[in-house]
Structure formats: structure tokens, C-alpha cells
Amino acid sequence: MQERLQDESYKSGKRVLLNGNQAVAEAVKIAEPDVIAAYPITPQTPVVEKLAEFVAEGVLNSEFVNVESEYSALSVVYGAALTGARVFTATSSHGLAYMYEMCWWVAGSRVPLVMALPTRSIGAPWNIHSDHSDVMILKDVGWIISMAENAQECFDLTLIGFPISEELNIPYSVSYDAFMVSHTAEVVEVRDVELPKRKQAYKILPNSEFALNAVTVNDARHKARKTLMKDLENSRRKIEKIGRCFLGEDFSLAEKYRVEDADYVIVTYGGWSGDFKDVVDEMRDEGVKIGLLKLRFLRPLPEEELKEISGDVLVVDRSALYKFGGMGGEIKRIIPEAKNVIAALGGYEIGYSEIKALVRRFVSGKIGEVEWYP
Amino acid sequence: MLDPLISHPKVGSAGKTGEWRVFKPIVDHELCVLCLECSEYCPENVIEVRDDKIWIDYDYCKGCLICKNVCKMKAIKAEREFY
DSSP: OHHHHHHOOOOSSEEEEEOHHHHHHHHHHHHOOSEEEEOOSTTOOTHHHHHHHHHHHTSSOOEEEEOSSHHHHHHHHHHHHHTTOOEEEEOOHHHHHHTHHHHHHHHHTTOOOEEEEEEBOOOSSOOOOBSSHHHHHHTTTTOEEEEESSHHHHHHHHHHHHHHHHHHTOOEEEEEETTTTTTOOEEEEEOOOOOOOOOOSOOOOTTOOOEESOOOOTTHHHHHHHHHHHHHHTOHHHHHHHHHHHHOTTOOSEEEESOTTOSEEEEEOSTTHHHHHHHHHHHHHTTOOEEEEEESEEESOOHHHHHHOOSEEEEEESSBOSSSBTTHHHHHHHSTTOEEEEEOOTTOOOOHHHHHHHHHHHHTTOOOSEEEEO | OOTTTEEOOOTTTTOOGGGGOSEEEEEOTTTOOOOOHHHHHOTTOOEEEETTEEEEOTTTOOOOOHHHHHOTTOOEEEEEOOO
16 A cells, blocks of 8 residues: 555645545635535535635635525525536535435536535434445436545545536536545645636526426426436546546546456445555465456446456445445446445444455355345 | 426417416406506516506416405406306
């Protein structure tokens, strides 16, 4: 791991110690949203506290609206975005569930916006600890979903979220494991970049002579949904183009870690990808041909990278849908022989040694089609 | 992309909504002083002045009777049309 950190060479910007939330806030500061609206209490995370500080100190010129619920938070940024304002909000867990209806409205209305989503569990039993249960309910709404592994990716994926969302007219979520990423301080390069001005497909202004989302009959809703889902499926090239423009030529929707010639490939996403990479390194030292594919985006799904994988595949999920984990079922559509493990829900943290034991069981062929761990 | 989302206003895009009406507002022109309070408050925008008299477009008036409620001269009465 030490080697990997030292490998990262930085060209511009300053290197500072930030946790995931602060890294997101720093990127939002560069994007300079016109309006930020958020519900400030649990399950909110300090990402909006940091932004409120920036606004209070006068270093960020945004209208900061404290609202009484997450439903209102997304409604406020929805209305502001329709007038052409750049907007940002953040939520988590039960807060996402509470704003769920508006998640569909902003996606259906093709409104560009960026939302931070530190991923947490959803009760019952009462739990807002780290897992990927909340992001799974947003996964199929029609948003672009990115998953950060560490504080640097929190910053990077937030930064490019604004131009990506505004280019595609699809809302964008930057998701990162609550606590393990959101509250863990790491060295982050705060890039010295400028973002392009906001653009969007349409605006509603006082002199606009049209109605948005009137009651529709016949095929309007069918057509709107079809266009959104097709645009999302085909958004890959534009996301990569914008990502490479700001983050460098090696940016892609999925990170291939030592997958060349691999007999075994683990598919992960989110914070524990780093632990899995360490296990891959150690097992490579032992002579096992093993690699890792980290999904940087869940939507659009990096299908090309998944199709390229050879060897046995293990998908490790931190959420449970019916029968499979959050991504295990749909990755089986692409790789039918893939094995799936559902692990560590609701803040049940598994560390390096448990992960290594899990990977060893996978390599020795002892993992069935779907397994819970523990 | 936007075709299914955006609609432009036109008269009667949902048919003759006056058919929904149960109560019909009737103006007593003797009492009316043309203050236009009714026209201001009409949510359907169907009240205007024609030949110096209040004129209601009954093709699209849904009979909500807000005009009757806001009329300071009590110049609008409601007549039951159906049933």
C-alpha cells in the first residue's frame, strides 16, 4: 500500500489532509454552485457543515438554504436548477429514502445537479452505519452513480460531476462509504482547475412560455423514460472524455488492478477496494494470479471492462437485494459464472485478515453462487 | 429529449373543460360595476370584458365559483346545471 501511495505523482494543486466529506466540499467550492440546499441533521454528514462554513467565511459565493427535510432539499435545488443555477445537495441513508420521490422528478426532468451520498444502511433495526443499502435504491432511478474509494476520489468524482451532469442533463451522485471514507482523513490533492460555466438543455425563466411536466397521456412518459435510460446507457464516452480532461488520461469508469493474465478477478466498488488491493498484492507475492476490477461508476455500468475479464470472478457486495448482493445479480448477466458474496452490512466492518480469508476461500473454489459473509 | 417534458399552452388542449361544471356563475349586469375582481381571481382565465360587460367563456369555465366569492357587489349567482 505504501508503494501505491508513493506512486501517485501530482502535477498541480496543493496536498492537504482531508476526510471524504471535506474533500467533496473542496470540490464543490471549485464548482461554485449558485444554490446549496440541505437538511442539516442526522443522517446528514459534515459535508454540508463544511460548505456552510465556506459560505459564512465568504470564500464561497452560494445561496445556502437550510430546509426542513431531505424532500425539500432536493425540491429546492430542483427548482433552482430549472432556472439555470448550478446546484448541490447531500444526503444519506433514510434521508435518501425520504427524498426518493424527488429523485425520480429530477431525473425525469433531465435536470443537471450533483448530490453527495455517503453510503449508509437503512433501518430497521435502527442503523446509519456504513454499507451500500441506500445507493442501491438510487441505482435504477436514472442517475449517474459514481463510487469513490478514498478521499482523493471523493474530490475528483465530485469535481467532474458538475460538467458531466451538465453535459448529459442527468443528475449525478458521488457516493462514498460513510465513516470509513467520509470521516477518515487522507492526503488529498486539491486540484487547481476551473470548471466550465453551467449549461443545460433548457431553463424556465419568467418569460418562458411553456409548461414543464404537465399531466401527460399516451406515450409521453414512455418516451421520456426510454430516452433517459438510453442516454444513460450511452453516456460512457462523454463521462470518460470529461474525466480525462480534468483528471488525466488514465481515467476510466473502472480501475483495472493487476488483472492482466489473472486467473481470479475480484469485482469491488467503494472504500474497501483498497483493502482488497492489498490482499491482491500479498497473494500475487505468493504466486497466485489474481487481480481486481474496481467499479468507479455503477451507472453507467462499466460493461466493457466486465466483458474483458477472464478467469474466475467474485463480486463482493455490501448490500443485499433479493437473492443477490447489490451488483452481483446484474454482473451475473454479463459473467454468468460469477460468484457473489454479500458482506458487512450496517457497519459490521471486516478488516484485512477477514478479507484475506474470504479471498483465499474464493481462490480455493469454496465459495458458492451466492454467500453471506459472515 | 425534451419533447415529452415540455408543453406549450393552447386553448382547449384538454377538451371543453366547461363540461366538468356543476354550478354555473351568472352575472347580474345591473349590479356589476366592472371592478374586474372576478377576472383577477379566475383560475381558468375565462372572464373578460366584452361590450362593456363581464363575459364568461362557459366552454372552459369549470364552475369553481371563486368569482362569486370574491364579488364585492354580490353580482354573481350560481345556478345548478346538472343533476
